[in-house]
Amino acid sequence: MQQFYPVLLKSTLFRQITANNLAPLLAAAQPMIKTFTANERIWQAGEQAASFGLVGAGTVQILKEDAQGNRTIVATVSEAGIFGEAYAYASTGPLPVSVDASTNTTVLFFEPKRLLNLAHLLQGEQLLSNLLQILARKSLLLNQKVEILSQRKIADKVLTFLQLEAKRQTRKPMLLPYNRQEMADFLGVERSALSAALSSMKKAGLIDYRKNEFTLF
Amino acid sequence: MQQFYPVLLKSTLFRQITANNLAPLLAAAQPMIKTFTANERIWQAGEQAASFGLVGAGTVQILKEDAQGNRTIVATVSEAGIFGEAYAYASTGPLPVSVDASTNTTVLFFEPKRLLNLAHLLQGEQLLSNLLQILARKSLLLNQKVEILSQRKIADKVLTFLQLEAKRQTRKPMLLPYNRQEMADFLGVERSALSAALSSMKKAGLIDYRKNEFTLF
């Protein structure tokens, strides 16, 4: 277990927790540690998710499989990231997604209820505060994504997206963490249509860009 | 304060809390009670949201105002509903939305931090569990909305929407809480286009419907 202390300390779940207080918290939380080989299935859609995972080593992928068996990668979670926390605390029905190990992976599984009993420990409240913050921020991010996807025209999606991005970056021009294809996927449009919209917006003087560096006028 | 006990007991925040334990919890939580007249502004976009609200009486509206001053109603919160909890616990920047009282309204404002200190009280952990569940379920709902909005064609949006709705209703046919215009807004499409898509899907034998009663084949 000690081997994961550095990873845990840099996770959002244990943010602000001091190394001294980590061991007692973990002793009470009693995460179950499991290892998976590359491409092994961690969770199967349809199961009940009774716990949530923290990636101690490696990388996992959250994927959605539709009725025809098409796989869509919903998210990639790497070391120190957590997954399944919303399903664990919502405790509402079976999982709508599956989780696969994309590399050899170690996952620490936490029981949602157990974390509620930690408040009396040193920094136990900090842990709960972190958990609330994680869920709250996820809601805000999804809210923003809904706002973007609700726009009917590609140009409006782009503007909404860049305005939101401008609020979280001070850097000018902004550096987006996406290439064109990924940006198009995020906005829910065709890559070629996005390219066309971008160059038309540049011509109109609304924005400027080069690769993934964007400026909003 | 006692006057709000019945409302509080039926709120999701105090779900499962017994009447006996309510008073001590409230004494520690120390919500600030404020009244507003119809159409009065409760929160102004741009402010920092240091607390979240529980509607003790009346109804409030969450609205987004764009640069041109156009107002969009994001949500309506009535008695026993809560608002601003995600912003309060995310503690990330100013509010992107405003909140107005649509009727004469009483709101109980809770300090996010104070609720974390309640764990040692009777059912204090239940309260925290409720809070986590509220945030978690909001994330799941938004996730589903993203899934719907990510569909490129109206027919696919409708199918995704109905499939998700079918999971939470046992009733057949399903009874949707929307009229056509509201359904179109939720799916992010034009009402007339939705109507056209629906009748074409009915003709194709994919669905059946009458008013807001829908069946998925």
Added chain:
DNA sequence: ACCTTTCCGTTGGAATTCCAACCGATATTT
């Protein structure tokens, strides 16, 4: 019963996006 309003389906042309294909520029590999 009559009038008014709301809701919902339909229609047709305009606008937008999709989709497949192609091409040049840049990066990577051998």
Added chain:
DNA sequence: AAATATCGGTTGGAATTCCAACGGAAAGGT
């Protein structure tokens, strides 16, 4: 340096959606 792969812009026709307008049915008010 040559060959290969990746990335991003462009293009044109097909498909889809928007948009405004109309009309009938149902609901609500007087």
